[in-house]
Amino acid sequence: MQWFGKGSGNIEDRRGMSGGGLIGGGVGIIIVILGLFFGQDLTGLVSQLPLGDAAPVEGKKGDPQDKEAQFVDGVLESTNQVWVKQFDQLGKTYEQPVLVLFSNSVQSACGNASSAVGPFYCPGDHKVYIDLSFYEELKNRFGAAGDFAQAYVIAHEVGHHVQNLLGISDKLQQARGQLSEKEYNKLSVKLELQADYFAGLWAHDAQLLKDFKLEEGDLEEALTAANAIGDDKLQKQAQGEVVPDAFTHGTSAQRVYWFKKGFESGKISDGDTFNARDL
Numbered sequence: 001m002q003w004f005g006k007g008s009g010n011i012e013d014r015r016g017m018s019g020g021g022l023i024g025g026g027v028g029i030i031i032v033i034l035g036l037f038f039g040q041d042l043t044g045l046v047s048q049l050p051l052g053d054a055a056p057v058e059g060k061k062g063d064p065q066d067k068e069a070q071f072v073d074g075v076l077e078s079t080n081q082v083w084v085k086q087f088d089q090l091g092k093t094y095e096q097p098v099l100v101l102f103s104n105s106v107q108s109a110c111g112n113a114s115s116a117v118g119p120f121y122c123p124g125d126h127k128v129y130i131d132l133s134f135y136e137e138l139k140n141r142f143g144a145a146g147d148f149a150q151a152y153v154i155a156h157e158v159g160h161h162v163q164n165l166l167g168i169s170d171k172l173q174q175a176r177g178q179l180s181e182k183e184y185n186k187l188s189v190k191l192e193l194q195a196d197y198f199a200g201l202w203a204h205d206a207q208l209l210k211d212f213k214l215e216e217g218d219l220e221e222a223l224t225a226a227n228a229i230g231d232d233k234l235q236k237q238a239q240g241e242v243v244p245d246a247f248t249h250g251t252s253a254q255r256v257y258w259f260k261k262g263f264e265s266g267k268i269s270d271g272d273t274f275n276a277r278d279l
Contacts, residue, residue, distance in 0.1 A: 014106060108127065109127075159194070171274065197258040
């Protein structure tokens, strides 16, 4: 893909800073252990945590100088341009998120997190967090290489930000403690698949942006990444069996389907996973 040379101005670089321990005490420890065991993106669980009480930490803001960070910055800017337009059509103002680069561990408004949890979005501070070493794992462990696969990861996390701004994430918060674990997991899957849909919507609209061009094989890279981190595939690899009631992100087929649907549609209204009959 040909990506933006222009930055977003919303990158916060905390690489090399001491980030602290794990997310949200005991709950966070469980999440990190699961992340290590399954080797999966547990973003949904992180973004559903209650806010932590840690003092805010900020890193250096501005235009990053290294190529990897500049790529992330360019992708973030492309999501900003796509969602500003989409929100304009809804009669709403889009609040651009900050993306925090970190190494090993980081402190967020949701608590402290190890890089073992993978990229995540925290609704408490409206920030996306990523340790760029995750991309090596995406390539080497999951076989999902390529710049567009990397861009998909960012677009998915920004999708959670969109859900937060639109009040969609509140559905899970309101359901917490009122549903069984099985029913709550179903809502989590719907939330994650919608973020995949929003990532596909971003790819649909980004094609129309100046200085952003999809090239042959780009879409396949994103689909490979979505397929690689399905609950069924990760559970099978980790424990030799699949437990559907424990799904929190959706199957590989579901993740691919909803990303493709967003890419083909480009409309927010077509991404209502919460009322989809087959979920």
